[in-house]
Amino acid sequence: MRAKNARNKVVVSVVMGSDSDLPVMGEAAKILEEFGIGFELVLTSAHRAPSRTARYAAEARGRGIKIIIAGAGAAAHLAGVIASHTPLPVIGVPIDATSLGGLDALLATVQMPGGIPVATMAVGKAGAKNAALFAVRMLSLADKKMAQKLDAYIGKMARDVEAKQEKLKWPLS
Ligand code: RP5
Numbered sequence: 001m002r003a004k005n006a007r008n009k010v011v012v013s014v015v016m017g018s019d020s021d022l023p024v025m026g027e028a029a030k031i032l033e034e035f036g037i038g039f040e041l042v043l044t045s046a047h048r049a050p051s052r053t054a055r056y057a058a059e060a061r062g063r064g065i066k067i068i069i070a071g072a073g074a075a076a077h078l079a080g081v082i083a084s085h086t087p088l089p090v091i092g093v094p095i096d097a098t099s100l101g102g103l104d105a106l107l108a109t110v111q112m113p114g115g116i117p118v119a120t121m122a123v124g125k126a127g128a129k130n131a132a133l134f135a136v137r138m139l140s141l142a143d144k145k146m147a148q149k150l151d152a153y154i155g156k157m158a159r160d161v162e163a164k165q166e167k168l169k170w171p172l173s
Pocket of ligand 1: 016017018019020047071072073074095097140
């Protein structure tokens with residue numbers, strides 16, 4: 001486990017099933033960095049390292065973690081298994097890692113039985129980015145400065161669309 005931006009208290013844990021998931025889960029890290037949120041990157045696997053996964057999840061709340069973002073591909077049970085070992089909110093990111101294009105991971109992550117929720121995002125990089133933005137929204141409920149940053153982020157997105165409208169040209173040159 002490692003704290004990325006150690007200046008801030010680590011409150012979000014970004015966990016992934018393989019180092020091959022990092023290019024996707026890095027999109028979550030970028031957003032957390034942008035908002036100045038303390039986070040850690042954790043590698044563990046529901047299937048290949050089940051004891052490590054259970055221990056990590058069971059200890060997370062006691063270490064001060066508030067939100068877990070869990071990304072995995074294939075038969076992606078990581079988010080669900082973590083959610084079954086902790087009362088913390090778990091956001092799942094399905095990853096396109098097999099010939100099924102991420103549909104396997106999406107269904108494995110989203111189809112949780114009643115009682116153990118996993119807030120499942122879109123497959124891939126957009127899902128990882130939105131997982132972090134969802135964490136920002138949760139944290140901003142109790143953090144005025146974070147809420148202001150979030151408002152600024154949302155406002156900039158709208159202005160970017162307007163700026164692109166001005167540049168829209170046809171035909172393509
Ligand atoms: C899943 O299997 C991982 O989350 C990853 O997306 C996929 C493939 O893992 P590697 O074989 O690349 O380690 O458990």
